[in-house]
Amino acid sequence: MPKIIELSEALSNQIAAGEVIERPASVVKELVENSIDAGANQIDVRVVDAGISRITVTDNGSGIDAADVPIAFKRHATSKIATVRDLFAIHSLGFRGEALASIASVADVTMETATADGQGTSARLTGGQMINQHSLPLRRGTMIDVANLFYNTPARLKYVRSQTTEMSHIADIMSRLALGHPDIAFTLRNGDKLAIKTAGNGDLQQAIAAIYGVGTARDMLAFAGDNDDFGVNGYVSLPDNTRSARNYLTLLINGRYFRNNQLVKGIIAGYGSKLMVGRYPIAVVNIQLDPQLVDVNVHPTKQEVRISKENVLSDLITDSIRQQLSEQNLIPDALHNL
Numbered sequence: 001m002p003k004i005i006e007l008s009e010a011l012s013n014q015i016a017a018g019e020v021i022e023r024p025a026s027v028v029k030e031l032v033e034n035s036i037d038a039g040a041n042q043i044d045v046r047v048v049d050a051g052i053s054r055i056t057v058t059d060n061g062s063g064i065d066a067a068d069v070p071i072a073f074k075r076h077a078t079s080k081i082a083t084v085r086d087l088f089a090i091h092s093l094g095f096r097g098e099a100l101a102s103i104a105s106v107a108d109v110t111m112e113t114a115t116a117d118g119q120g121t122s123a124r125l126t127g128g129q130m131i132n133q134h135s136l137p138l139r140r141g142t143m144i145d146v147a148n149l150f151y152n153t154p155a156r157l158k159y160v161r162s163q164t165t166e167m168s169h170i171a172d173i174m175s176r177l178a179l180g181h182p183d184i185a186f187t188l189r190n191g192d193k194l195a196i197k198t199a200g201n202g203d204l205q206q207a208i209a210a211i212y213g214v215g216t217a218r219d220m221l222a223f224a225g226d227n228d229d230f231g232v233n234g235y236v237s238l239p240d241n242t243r244s245a246r247n248y249l250t251l252l253i254n255g256r257y258f259r260n261n262q263l264v265k266g267i268i269a270g271y272g273s274k275l276m277v278g279r280y281p282i283a284v285v286n287i288q289l290d291p292q293l294v295d296v297n298v299h300p301t302k303q304e305v306r307i308s309k310e311n312v313l314s315d316l317i318t319d320s321i322r323q324q325l326s327e328q329n330l331i332p333d334a335l336h337n338l
């Protein structure tokens with residue numbers, strides 16, 4: 001029998017990174033989610049070479065205490081949950097304490113962070129190892145710079161697609177995060193070129209305008225509904241403004257972007273026969289529910305969730321959208337009974 005050994009921390013972090021950090025867009029997602037959890041209302045992302053050379057995320061959130069900085073890069077180290085009970089009532093986007101450890105294990109990372117104006121700390125890590133930490137004057141907030149992604153995992157680097165493809169994944173996840181948080185001002189820059197800029201004034205329709213264009217946003221309808229378990233609200237496009245792919249449907253559960261086929265069907269059902277087969281509307285659907293009714297700990301990237309009473313939720317979405325469209329006299333009354 002070969003001898004069983006415990007893997008080193010560096011190796012187990014790299015294994016975790018294999019799940020969480022699939023491509024540059026995963027780094028952007030994890031860092032921006034951390035900024036959101038830190039209460040930032042301004043989050044700026046800059047990437048170079050579609051994130052392969054460099055990803056820099058700057059926020060004006062809570063910052064991290066100097067003493068906590070080395071801990072933040074440890075695996076399963078988090079400030080967001082402490083007990084098993086917390087795990088079943090997640091209020092933050094993060095909770096697994098994996099992202100920073102994973103990212104740092106496959107890149108060169110610099111962090112500058114301050115919990116109050118003037119009292120900052122700077123840390124540099126390579127291959128997951130802290131090589132330098134010192135204090136410096138800084139404004140409150142956090143900047144994380146991730147360079148040379150996958151430099152030590154050649155197989156993963158090979159899997160990275162063209163810059164155009166990787167950039168579109170980054171823009172996609174940034175769009176979802178921005179649509180889920182209209183109260184936060186986001187920018188995404190590709191080199192010096194501004195790709196996304198949202199106002200952060202809390203107005204979802206304005207966030208939609210920033211992402212999909214003013215014309216599209218202006219023609220969308222607001223909808224809302226609720227029952228004992230769920231609240232839903234958002235914007236949907238008119239049946240004549242559709243797309244051939246479902247990429248323009250954004251589902252958010254307590255501010256977290258996720259994917260779910262049944263709820264997509266629920267949105268489409270709201271249009272009755274007004275939608276041509278194979279066409280999808282543009283929609284942003286916010287779902288509010290008691291965090292205890294959703295299990296977000298299904299997949300490392302948390303883009304799939306398990307919702308109890310999913311059918312009830314799907315019907316609520318359908319009914320709320322159908323009602324709004326019918327008020328616009330877009331759907332003949334006869335369809336209501338379908």
Ligand code: ADP
Nearest residue numbers: 034038072078079094095096097098099100142
């Ligand atoms: P998680 O988000 O699951 O807690 P991470 O590895 O992403 O795990 O982050 C570890 C910890 O580092 C977080 O719990 C948080 O305390 C801190 N942290 C990370 N990014 C930021 C940030 N931008 N601002 C403030 N704190 C941060």
Ligand code: MG
Nearest residue numbers: 030034094099
């Ligand atoms: Mg996180």
